Amino acid sequence: MYSTQMKRYFIDSDQKEITAQGEMRSITRVGGAVLEDVRHRFIAHAVDLDGDEGQPRRDRFDVHMKTAFWQPGNPMCTPSERYPGLCRFGGRLIAGDVHVSAGGDDEDDHDGNHD
Numbered sequence: 001m002y003s004t005q006m007k008r009y010f011i012d013s014d015q016k017e018i019t020a021q022g023e024m025r026s027i028t029r030v031g032g033a034v035l036e037d038v039r040h041r042f043i044a045h046a047v048d049l050d051g052d053e054g055q056p057r058r059d060r061f062d063v064h065m066k067t068a069f070w071q072p073g074n075p076m077c078t079p080s081e082r083y084p085g086l087c088r089f090g091g092r093l094i095a096g097d098v099h100v101s102a103g104g105d106d107e108d109d110h111d112g113n114h115d
Contacts, residue, residue, distance in 0.1 A: 001026045016048035028069055036069040062090035
């Protein structure tokens with residue numbers, strides 16, 4: 001799976017969420033055979049769920065989509081609770097971090113100044 005076109009990208013600083021929508025290409029292989037090679041719409045959703053920094057990170061990144069093969073009812077599809085009728089790929093991040101800051105939050109110095 002990879003994105004071929006971005007149509008919408010939205011940052012909700014209050015909810016600490018990033019949502020992107022667009023088109024992607026998915027190639028599904030089973031046993032070496034290509035079952036499906038399609039372009040389709042997707043919704044990607046990242047959530048910054050850091051609470052207390054002493055707790056394990058709970059950030060998530062999920063891609064929600066549907067094709068002729070990947071749809072609820074297929075036992076290999078995890079149905080999306082956020083977007084009913086779509087499959088969900090993803091979950092909690094093990095490495096990396098989603099960081100959605102509120103406007104004016106200078107926690108990370110992006111200018112390279114380390115005074």
